[in-house]
Amino acid sequence: MPFDTTSMDTFRADIRTWLAENCPDGVRDGDMTQDAICWGGKNFKFESDDQKQWMEVCAANGLTCPTWPVEYGGGGFTRDQEKVWLEELEAIDARMPLLSFGIWMLGPALLHFGSHEQKLHYLPPICRGEIRWCQGYSEPGAGSDLANVQSKGEDKGDHWLVNGQKVWTSYADKADWIFALIRTDSDAPKHKGISFLLFDMHGGGVTTRPIKLISGASPFCETFFDDVKVPKDQIVGEENKGWDVAKYLLTHEREMISGSGSSRGAGRSLGKVLSDANNGAMDATLRAEAMAVDIEEMAVELTIERYKDQAAGGQGVGDASAMLKYAGTELNKRKHELFMSAGGSTALEWDGATGSLPADWLRTKANSIEGGTSEVMLSILSKRVLGLPG
Amino acid sequence: MANLTLTEDETMLVDSARGFLDSASPVEKFRELRDAGKAYNPEIWKQMADLGWTGVLVPEDQGGIDMGHTAANLLATEMGKTLVSSPFISTAVMAATALRQVSDNPRAAEALNQIAAGEITYGLAIDEGPKHSPDCTMMEAKKVGNGFELSGDKTFVVDGANADRLLVLARTGDGDALTLFDIPADRAGITRTTQNMIDARDSAAINFDKVEATGEDIIGSVDNAMDVLKPALNAGAAALSAEMIGLSSGAFGMTVGYLQERKQFGIVIGQFQALQHRAAHLWSEIEVTASTILNAGRMLDEDPENAELAVSLAKARASQTAKLAVVEGVQMHGGIGMTDAFDMGFFMKRARVAQEWLGDYGYHAEKIATAKGY
Numbered sequence: 001m002p003f004d005t006t007s008m009d010t011f012r013a014d015i016r017t018w019l020a021e022n023c024p025d026g027v028r029d030g031d032m033t034q035d036a037i038c039w040g041g042k043n044f045k046f047e048s049d050d051q052k053q054w055m056e057v058c059a060a061n062g063l064t065c066p067t068w069p070v071e072y073g074g075g076g077f078t079r080d081q082e083k084v085w086l087e088e089l090e091a092i093d094a095r096m097p098l099l100s101f102g103i104w105m106l107g108p109a110l111l112h113f114g115s116h117e118q119k120l121h122y123l124p125p126i127c128r129g130e131i132r133w134c135q136g137y138s139e140p141g142a143g144s145d146l147a148n149v150q151s152k153g154e155d156k157g158d159h160w161l162v163n164g165q166k167v168w169t170s171y172a173d174k175a176d177w178i179f180a181l182i183r184t185d186s187d188a189p190k191h192k193g194i195s196f197l198l199f200d201m202h203g204g205g206v207t208t209r210p211i212k213l214i215s216g217a218s219p220f221c222e223t224f225f226d227d228v229k230v231p232k233d234q235i236v237g238e239e240n241k242g243w244d245v246a247k248y249l250l251t252h253e254r255e256m257i258s259g260s261g262s263s264r265g266a267g268r269s270l271g272k273v274l275s276d277a278n279n280g281a282m283d284a285t286l287r288a289e290a291m292a293v294d295i296e297e298m299a300v301e302l303t304i305e306r307y308k309d310q311a312a313g314g315q316g317v318g319d320a321s322a323m324l325k326y327a328g329t330e331l332n333k334r335k336h337e338l339f340m341s342a343g344g345s346t347a348l349e350w351d352g353a354t355g356s357l358p359a360d361w362l363r364t365k366a367n368s369i370e371g372g373t374s375e376v377m378l379s380i381l382s383k384r385v386l387g388l389p390g
Numbered sequence: 391m392a393n394l395t396l397t398e399d400e401t402m403l404v405d406s407a408r409g410f411l412d413s414a415s416p417v418e419k420f421r422e423l424r425d426a427g428k429a430y431n432p433e434i435w436k437q438m439a440d441l442g443w444t445g446v447l448v449p450e451d452q453g454g455i456d457m458g459h460t461a462a463n464l465l466a467t468e469m470g471k472t473l474v475s476s477p478f479i480s481t482a483v484m485a486a487t488a489l490r491q492v493s494d495n496p497r498a499a500e501a502l503n504q505i506a507a508g509e510i511t512y513g514l515a516i517d518e519g520p521k522h523s524p525d526c527t528m529m530e531a532k533k534v535g536n537g538f539e540l541s542g543d544k545t546f547v548v549d550g551a552n553a554d555r556l557l558v559l560a561r562t563g564d565g566d567a568l569t570l571f572d573i574p575a576d577r578a579g580i581t582r583t584t585q586n587m588i589d590a591r592d593s594a595a596i597n598f599d600k601v602e603a604t605g606e607d608i609i610g611s612v613d614n615a616m617d618v619l620k621p622a623l624n625a626g627a628a629a630l631s632a633e634m635i636g637l638s639s640g641a642f643g644m645t646v647g648y649l650q651e652r653k654q655f656g657i658v659i660g661q662f663q664a665l666q667h668r669a670a671h672l673w674s675e676i677e678v679t680a681s682t683i684l685n686a687g688r689m690l691d692e693d694p695e696n697a698e699l700a701v702s703l704a705k706a707r708a709s710q711t712a713k714l715a716v717v718e719g720v721q722m723h724g725g726i727g728m729t730d731a732f733d734m735g736f737f738m739k740r741a742r743v744a745q746e747w748l749g750d751y752g753y754h755a756e757k758i759a760t761a762k763g764y
Contacts, residue, residue, distance in 0.1 A: 083391050269762035282764070291755040294762060299707050302681040306394035313395050323674045375667065382666035386646055386673060389661045 002061060011081060015088045022057045023094050026050025030093040033356055034217075038098050041132025042176050051095075058097035059128045065103055068111065072119050073127030079312035083305075101170070102126035102133040106179050109196075109249040113237040122198070134201075135253075136166040136180030136223060137246070143168075144376050146181070147190045147243060151225060153182040153197065160184065160197065162205075162228040168370065172208040172221035175201055179249075182230075185240050196242035198234045205229070215362035216350070251318065253371050254325035269294050270335060274342040286341060293335055300327050319384040326377040329367035336361040392688035394681060396464075403461055407468040410441065417640075417733045420473040420590075424736075429552055429592030430475045438476065439508025447486040447625070449493060452502035454486075459625055460687030463632035467683070470636020471643075473736055475591050477511040477549040483629040485512035488557060488570065488622035492610055501555070501572070513550030513575070514622070515558040515596055518543065522749040524559060524616075524623070527568055531560035531603065538562070540571065540579075540601040548747055550575075550594035551584040557622075558598070562613050570615040571607045578602070589736075589743040621694060624701045627748045628686040631701075631708035634744050635683050638676050638708075638715035641737040645669065645719045665722060672718050679704075679711040699761045702754035709751040712741040 003014040026048050029036075035047055038055050046052040058064050061075065066082045068074020077085065089096070107126055110119055125131040142148040151164025162182055172178070178201050185193035201208075205228035210218035237245045271290035275282055282290065304324055307317045340347045340361050347354045347361075368374040382388045396404070415434055423431060438444055446462045448454020462483050469478060486505050489498040504510040516524050529542030540560050550556065553575050562569040575582065579601035585593040610618035646669060649660035659665055686704040689697035716738035720727035727734045745751070 080393070087391065269764070271759055271764040272762050275764035280764075287759070287764070288755075290764070291759050294758060295703060295706050295755065296678075298703050299678045299682045302394065302685050303678045305391060306681045306684065309393050309395045315395070320677070323677055326670075327674055327678055378667040378670040379663070381670035381673060386666075386669055388646070388649060388666050388669065389658055 005081070008080065008084065012084050012088065015085055018061075019088055019092060019094070023092060024050035024053055027054045027095045027097075028093050029095070030090075031095060033360070036095060038095075038129065039100055039132055039171070039174070040098050040102075040129025041100075041174060042130070043174060044129070044132065054095070055097045055129050062127070064098040064129065065107065065123075065127045068107065068123065068127065072111075073124035079309060098127075098129045100126065100129070100132060101135055101175075102131065105135060105249050105253050106133050106198075108252045109179075109245050110236060112248055113196075113245050118233075118236065131176045132171070132174060134169050134172045134175035134178050134223075136169055136172075136178045138168040139165060140167055144373060146246070146372075147194065149181045149183055149194060151180065151182050152186065153184045153195060153230065155184070156229075158232055160195075160230045160232070162197070162199075162225045162230055164225050166223040166225075167220075168211075169208065169221045169223040170219050170370075172201070172223045173210055173218075177201060178206070178223070179236070181242055181246055184242075188240060191243045193240055194242040194246070195239050196236045196245040197230050198236065199228060199230045203228070213362070214365070215359040217359060217363070219363075250371070251321040254321045254377075270297065270338065274338070277342060282342070286338070289338055289341075293331070293338055296327075296331050297335070300324075300331055303327070319380055322372070322377040322380040322385075325371060326368075326374050326381070329364075330374060332367050333364045336364045392685070392692055394684050394688070396684075399457075400461060400464060403457070404464050404468060406441075407443075407465055408471075410437070411468055411472055411474055415469075415472055415474045417472050417736065420475055420736060421733070423475060424590040429549070429590075430477065434474070435476050435511075436508050438478070439506070442506075443478070444482045444508045445486075445506030446482060447490065448482075448502045448506040449490060452490075452493065452499055453506040454502065455506075458687070459628060459690035460684065462625070462629050463683055463687040466629040466632040467636035467639075470633035470638075471640040473637065473640070473733075473740055477513075477553065477592070479626055479629045479633065480513055480549040480553070481505055481511045484514055484622040484626040485555075485557060487625040488609060488618045489572075491618040491621060495609075497572070497606060498609065510554040511549060511552065512555050512557060513547045513553035513592075513594065514626075515544035515547045515550065515556050516619075516623075517546045519545070522747070522753055524568075524619070525566065527559050527561055529558075529560045529598065531562050531569055531571070533562075534602075537602060537604040537607075538569075538571070540598045540603055542598055544596045544598070546585070546747070547594045547596050549592045550596055551582055551592050553592075556580075556596070557609065557619075559615055559619065566616065567613040568615040568619075569612050570609045570619050571603045572609045573601065573603055573607050587743055588739040590739070591743070593743075620698075623748060624694075624697055625690060627705045627754075628683065628690060628697075628701050630744055630748055631679075631686065631704040632683050634708040634712040634741065635676065635680055637737050637740055637744070638679070638712045641715045641719040641734060641741075642669075642672060642676060644734060644737075645672075645715075645722050648723055659722075668718060668722070672714060675711045675714055679707040682707045699758060702749075702757040702761075705749060706751050706754040706758065709745040709754075713745060716741045 004010040027050050038051050063075055066075040066077040066085050070076040139149050153160035153162045179198050181194050182197050183193050184195040205226045208221040208223045211220045212218050271294050274290055310317055343354050346352055347357050383390055442455040443465055445454030446457050449456050489502050492498045531538040531540050556573055556575050558571045559568055579599045581597040583595045585595055587593045652659050682704040686700040689700040719734045723734055726732050
């Protein structure tokens with residue numbers, strides 16, 4: 001680690017110096033709209049040279065995945081060191097250098113279930129933003145009932161032959177590789193016959209088709225597998241035990257979705273953003289709702305931090321993470337309703353002065369559906385956390 | 391940002407508090423007090439003192455254990471779960487916090503020793519109208535000779551009817567020129583009237599008729615009450631929020647227990663998804679609010695100068711959550727939830743008083759908006 005870890009103060013001072021020297025001006029706007037997010041991958045088009053330079057300099061120092069082990073491309077930071085890093089980023093309004101499903105979802109699952117060879121092979125390219133991953137979970141008949149996946153992997157000795165269809169595969173059209181739940185034993189009970197497979201989407205047999213949404217955008221795709229050959233060493237965990245990996249990963253996904261709400265005015269109070277936008281004028285209803293949302297947002301953010309601290313301390317949060325997903329996504333919808341109210345008629349034009357605001361507002365409506373609906377989250381909580389009868 | 395998990399010491403404190411309170415002060419003890427018309431049980435208070443709780447915020451030099459605000463909040467949470475009624479927040483949290491700001495003052499040092507020993511209790515005479523608003527204090531402290539003369543009325547002085555001493559906020563000039571006095575509750579000119587509040591705890595209306603105060607009675611300096619009072623108000627609001635999350639958990643525990651045993655239409659009502667989802671939502675609210683309370687404690691301990699926003703966040707959230715917890719508690723219990731024989735009503739009434747004391751949701755939401763610049 002290139003930073004002085006003698007104490008938190010020296011560490012913070014080092015991070016601050018490093019940022020002053022290495023964080024380009026062009027990424028110091030806190031902007032996390034779709035265009036501003038650096039996703040990485042073979043076909044990613046950088047929005048600016050600053051965006052590219054920022055990702056690369058961070059990757060070279062393990063800062064795209066600060067808490068991952070150094071040997072896998074991470075920074076080897078402790079949880080407390082990561083907090084300092086994030087606080088210092090926020091202090092200069094810097095964007096995150098790289099975001100991806102590889103970082104949020106696959107990485108944590110590989111770190112937990114992958115072999116040493118798999119970690120060495122797959123993790124560093126994620127940290128460097130070289131390979132963009134997508135998630136192949138949902139199917140037309142397996143959304144809320146995810147364990148009902150039917151995509152099939154036939155055992156051909158040294159490989160599986162995969163056939164089937166996935167749906168709602170976010171950014172599958174832009175991804176290089178996919179991590180997918182594939183049924184490898186049709187006779188076993190539904191949770192027991194699933195394997196967690198990784199494969200190259202450019203390796204033949206995979207086609208994707210975007211699904212146009214009410215927001216006008218197509219972040220989601222339908223993805224089809226026709227005789228895709230998946231070598232046997234591309235399985236994570238054991239054969240037919242992919243559900244364990246999937247569940248572990250889902251808890252990370254829930255945390256990720258819960259915290260993904262700050263795409264506008266990141267780090268700033270919503271009430272302040274609205275007040276500034278309207279030259280200080282807000283009607284009483286809007287102001288009261290802004291206060292309520294600010295309070296909710298601070299409380300949810302603290303809870304995400306608390307759960308992360310617990311996890312770092314070895315206390316898994318398990319099914320309780322469903323709460324983060326529920327609270328975070330409902331909050332995000334509420335926030336965007338407020339942005340629309342505050343914008344008034346100027347927020348109603350597709351390409352008006354407020355930019356992508358209406359599209360973002362429409363996009364948030366999916367928050368409480370994707371990754372398990374709010375109702376599914378509440379059912380998980382009531383049954384598995386509160387112990388209410390099924 | 392501070393670590394938001396409990397340390398080993400803190401976990402041990404919670405465990406031992408729970409063990410003590412479950413046997414010494416379950417909800418039926420509160421019912422006994424209520425039926426007897428008593429605000430609190432001095433024996434339990436003495437035992438709390440023996441456990442060090444009354445000295446949780448008293449420096450070790452003054453006989454306390456000085457474990458800090460996070461620890462005080464944890465104790466308050468545990469007390470909230472079984473509705474333990476005591477002057478803990480007024481005395482051990484607020485008075486102790488105010489007095490320790492001036493602990494080089496021999497009188498304050500002595501008072502801190504007495505608080506830690508469980509020998510005296512305090513009430514804070516701050517409110518004058520129906521809503522908490524210390525900045526709008528009207529009660530005048532008139533300069534007379536070398537001292538002051540306090541005249542006026544205070545209301546909603548929590549723990550005030552039984553308190554040995556009072557911290558009294560009075561106006562010594564225009565604007566924010568307020569001064570805090572520490573005077574014995576039996577001083578000439580003080581008339582206390584017990585207010586029969588819905589939560590069956592101690593509250594008093596207090597009339598001050600030319601009550602003499604000397605320079606020795608001043609806590610802090612003349613015209614600068616907020617230097618010593620503000621830390622006390624913050625500490626009190628945080629501990630009260632903690633009590634509210636405790637009572638929310640207590641009410642919620644009863645509710646989930648009921649959902650698991652009550653049968654209607656031949657099945658336990660906990661099988662109904664409509665109720666499951668409401669219970670899960672309530673659990674989420676409690677869990678999210680718990681984070682704000684832990685954060686408020688950590689901020690008060692580690693960065694007290696900047697803790698106000700964290701405290702207001704906790705009090706605003708806790709007020710809303712406690713309201714939801716008791717409303718849902720009564721509704722899901724159905725008719726039995728409305729009876730006096732059942733405990734849920736106690737939780738509802740205490741929640742309502744706690745929401746109001748030291749500033750309600752609106753008061754603290756305004757503070758947050760102001761801090762955020764809108």
